[in-house]
Amino acid sequence: MLRHCCEYDLLNHFPPKALTNNYKFFNRTTLKGIALYLSSTIFKKNSRFLVNFALLVILYGCNSNLSKPPELLNQEEIIQSLNKNFQANKQIKVPNWWVSFNDLLLNELVNSTLKNNPDLSIAQSNLRLAKSQEELAARSFYPTLNADSSVSKPFAKQSAYSFGLSMAWETDLLGNKRLNQTIQGMEVATSGEQLADTQLALTAETARAYVSYRQARLNLSNTLGNIKDLNETLQLTQAKQKVGLGNGLDTAQAQLSLTQAQGRIPSLEANLQTQINLLARLTGITADALAVRLKPQQALPRLNQALPTAIPASALNQRPDIRMASARVKIESLKISSVQRSKYPELSLSGSLSWGAQNLEKLFDPVSLAKSWSIALGKALLDGGRNEQQVFAQQEAYAQAVQNYRKTLSTALEELANVVVSLQTINRQQATTRQALNQAKEAYHLSRSSYKVGATDFMSVLQAQQTIDSLENELTNLQGEQTQATISLYKAIGGVW
Template identity: 30%
Template structure:
């Protein structure tokens, strides 16, 4: 190696180190996009001052201890949550893998051989044995001159953050699904109980009608109508019980259990959960911080912005520094003492001259992907705002409807009582009783459905605002723990 070659190599190494330490990185630096958002939600009264929503454990406002327990069990046992935790572990491993590209690599190796060669000095055609042992190390390092590896690490960090937001989004959906199915289960339970009570009352009316028919003060048509109404009401019970069972099955699966696991715990009749008051919605800009799907879309945008720099770095030259050292001897004990030692080192430069447009096309692909995620981020924001607006309107209007249905049910209840008394006294026609009982059942059933809708609209609003699981979740524990690891002899197969 000449002096000029050594100086040139040192200059190359110095330049590579200088560029690396300077932090040069091609590609755009990510900045969160700025979006124009309305100052308030249109569904809220203009005179009402926006208040910050209370999203932490919002389901406790439904005042149902069993629901609180089921949500905690679902967070601990749900399979979608377990899958999201595994995705975080994968993203963290990918980030560590990308970070490894910033450091040099060092490999060690050893080899041995024994050679038998004929001896030319032996008349009898003898031979000699030669033993050769070799050991050494190979090292290499590719300085990140234009920041391609750092952009890869940056993208991996954003990918890890996106996986964490994916877990939060999964938890938000899970808690909302548990609450909604629980409310619906209690609603089917209450409606089935109403149908049983109403059918029993209608059978009493049918019995009274038969007695009046036998006494000659009623007709066979009235008896048939009374029996038909009671049977029609009873026919609603099986479908309501089936819907209740389906909701229980869904709740069991959401908690990571077989479908019928929760049936004994949910068999007892409990009231439909009813939230206290109307929750505050805050301002539209809050969804940028509270909605995990919006935050996920923003992290994906950041990740694919970094990938542009990773693709652009391939357009520029790359420098590799490699070196090796090896020692050779005839005996193991001589490898470090009386042995032949050889070494080499030096830089290599790779300059892309002609790639048929593939590298430029890769940059264009990365930019197009970034644009897609930018549009997806904007769409997620609009969807979040739409979800909140719809939930606010639905909750407010359903509560108005529930109030009017309560008034209607009370009026039909009084009408049914009066019509039965008049019918017993013989001063009213049976059709009045029939119509009153039918209207009362419809009004009471509609009121129960409205209460279910109010509770589910409350759940939907909390989901739309980004209310979810606020406690820490540890994703580091794997679901599958492998047995014996490390190298071992493979078992013989027969």
């Protein structure tokens, strides 16, 4: 009767259908064989063990709150749904998108950032930690073996020697450990995506800082050129005043324009130093060393290939933050299954060998050996509703992960759309500004020639000169904004198109 009772409990509370859905090596015949073996061999040899085990099975069978284990998601599909090129044992690398600008100094600065930036070191450490946790989960499948020895000598009595070995193994009957290993493997993938996202953000920030520095240098160069022209204009007004063809008002206005242009120099130089300090923080190179390396005048880096006219929404799948948010949803989903499985019983096996003797030479004699083993099936019958609350909390974590994924995706779509619009607008503005600059230069030469012969007043020359200065700075800023927008486009699509 007990044999049939044991078989009934095993078959009903470890449902074969639920088990075979995930672990095909379990079936009704296998479970029936386990029950027959336990009832015909183990129980017959040890009546005390029989009573304890039967009581445990009966208590377990009386618990009506158990439900079938939730179905696991297909582990292979989960892993394949992440970045197909991701390999957990290798460091994630962002494509070298910055080399498309064909600027050797930019390449050098970005490489220094990837080598020296502390944020990357932290992300790499997190990846190593995740791999360690995955390895720890894999090692939970193995049994533990312990050894102990002792020597005691009570007063007026002989010494006693003992030595023992004990082994314990917690089985993975319902796959909890395998599920945890899958979760930890996905945590490794998530940490890898976090590293890739950090690399992408830092390389883009370094490129932006470098472009901002070059743009500030060009603005400074334009201002210095304008100061030179204003100085020549001042000399012209002074010369005309000496020969009686001009007046003091023209000279004063020329002097005022020159002084105003010179007053912009300190702010432009301060902006240069700000960008140098930012690059120093990102690259780990000292500001003084960077100032020397950045000193030679260079043009703004320009893309050596045409920008795409249209970008499909599927390009967002290349973004590490989206892949990371997607993986987090799957991880939280698996954690719900893990928490639900914790209410099912756990089967553990243990055994021990111990030797004891009053004479050390006889310690390992066969008569000194004592052997024992046990099978334990344990489950908390009352937990005050903690398991239900854990399931509820994990479901909330899953809901948050879903909303975070939606937020990340919508933010990425907005960022990509804004960058595309910005590039289109800048291209139109550049064409208009170039045309206006050419017209302003022509107007300046005409007004200057007319002023020399007294055919026009000085204000026409001054206004034309100020217009040229303004348009040159505007065109430089537009070129810088175009390069910045191109960098943002690379970042918005994960560094590749």
